[in-house]
Amino acid sequence: MGNNSNRPLFKRIAALSLATVAVGVFAAGGANADASKKSRVEVIELQLKDLEYESFDLGKPGPSLGDMTVYCATAVENGRNVGRGAGTSQVVSARGGKVTSQAVITIELKRGSLTMQSLRPEEASSVDMAITGGTGAFKDARGSVRYWDINTPQERLRAEILH
Structure with missing residues (x-):
């Protein structure tokens, strides 16, 4: 089946990627919320x-x-x-x-x-x-x-x- 020693590294990279995407989504949502607060x-x-x-x-x-x-x-x-x-x-x-x-x-x-x-x-x-x-x-x-x-x-x- 291949080398299982790369699995923990793969899981860490996948988790880091998901965390990065989540932070980006929340930051974009926060930017939109801030923009709407600035509407006059x-x-x-x-x-x-x-x-x-x-x-x-x-x-x-x-x-x-x-x-x-x-x-x-x-x-x-x-x-x-x-x-x-x-x-x-x-x-x-x-x-x-x-x-x-x-x-x-x-x-x-x-x-x-x-x-x-x-x-x-x-x-x-x-x-x-x-x-x-x-x-x-x-x-x-x-x-x-x-x-x-x-x-x-x-x-x-x-x-x-x-x-």
Whole structure:
């Protein structure tokens, strides 16, 4: 069968190799944990004014799959125009008289843009959206955005952006 005198040496090398791999895995996990602790949260609160809004009944008459709404508004912070927001909502479910749309919105500010997406039941006056990307100062952004008073003159949002 061969020389058994090499077995203890082989076991020590294998154990050392496994220990080295384990230390590397734990160190990498620790680095990720430290990176997440260093994330900072930026809060942006905006009001949306001068809303342009148009709905398109694209399928069967009345609410049906594919119907679309398109909107654009001025983003206002502390009474100053700071950018604009625009998006679309498309009906993805209209079962039993309950309409749900998928909304995709982009807010464009001087420092960059934020994109977000969510499902929205038609009757909801507020919605939470996931930040799906961004540009400029927001290129690595993640987080969430809450909209209130949707489709009213008081519509506003609060973005909690993780950098």
